[in-house]
Amino acid sequence: MELSKFLLPEAIVADAKAGSKKRVLQDAAQLAGRVYGLPESKLLSALQARELLGPTGMGNGVAIPHARLPEIEHVCGVFVHLETPVDFNAVDRQPADLVFVLFAPESAVTDHLKSLARVSRTLRNEATCQKLRSTRDAAALYSILLENERSKAA
Numbered sequence: 001m002e003l004s005k006f007l008l009p010e011a012i013v014a015d016a017k018a019g020s021k022k023r024v025l026q027d028a029a030q031l032a033g034r035v036y037g038l039p040e041s042k043l044l045s046a047l048q049a050r051e052l053l054g055p056t057g058m059g060n061g062v063a064i065p066h067a068r069l070p071e072i073e074h075v076c077g078v079f080v081h082l083e084t085p086v087d088f089n090a091v092d093r094q095p096a097d098l099v100f101v102l103f104a105p106e107s108a109v110t111d112h113l114k115s116l117a118r119v120s121r122t123l124r125n126e127a128t129c130q131k132l133r134s135t136r137d138a139a140a141l142y143s144i145l146l147e148n149e150r151s152k153a154a
Contacts, residue, residue, distance in 0.1 A: 001114040002149050003122065006075040006102070011035045013139040014144075015083045025051070025065060028078045028101040035101075036057045042069055043103060057090025061133075062123045066102035068112055073110060075104045076113045081132060081141055096121055098132055122148065 007131035011031060018024040025047045033040030050056070056065040065088075078101040085095030100119045104112035122128060122145060131144045 001075070001111065001118050002150055003077075004146055005026055005117055007077040007079060007142070007145065008035055008133075009139065009142045011070070011076070012142050013078070013080045014136050014141055016080045018086060019047070019084070020103045021051070021086050021088055022029060022048075024080060024082065024099055025101075025143045028080060028087050028099070032076060032078050032101070032103060035078070038069075038076070039071055042071055043067070046103070055089035055091075057082035057088030057094075057096055058120065058123065059092040059098050060124075060129065061066050061085060061094055062129065063088035063090070063099045064102065064116065064119055064123070065099065066104070066112070068104045068106045068108075071105045072105045073152070074105050075102065075108065077102045077119070078117070079141060079145060081136075081154060093120075098129060100127045 019028055029040050029044035032043055046069050047065050050067045057063045080099040082097045085097040090095045
């Protein structure tokens with residue numbers, strides 16, 4: 001599944017100022033609510049419940065919080081580049097400054113897993129993460145995230 005299928009340019013935040021994981025999740029739920037027309041309080045509750053199951057910090061400064069909800073019709077995402085890294089309890093104990101938040105329909109297990117895999121592959125790429133960390137512009141962040149899709153299409 002391609003990132004462009006579930007990430008809109010308006011769902012990108014550059015240099016977010018969130019001092020805690022809780023604040024990152026609140027801000028991501030608020031943004032997803034506004035951009036995708038989803039119920040913010042339910043998004044936040046679902047993210048918080050998922051975090052209780054285990055950490056979503058992937059290591060190397062990356063976190064991928066995610067949740068499934070019955071109110072959602074299709075996978076959607078929010079990308080946040082944090083000004084100051086936040087602890088997401090990653091195995092390598094490194095705080096995350098690149099946070100990709102995913103929401104999926106409760107019934108869409110396959111789409112949820114495919115989107116998680118796509119985000120994970122994208123953010124495991126060291127060169128991509130370096131580029132993301134070096135920019136402070138939301139449009140540039142979006143472009144960097146979609147770079148691999150464009151190169152495959154060409």
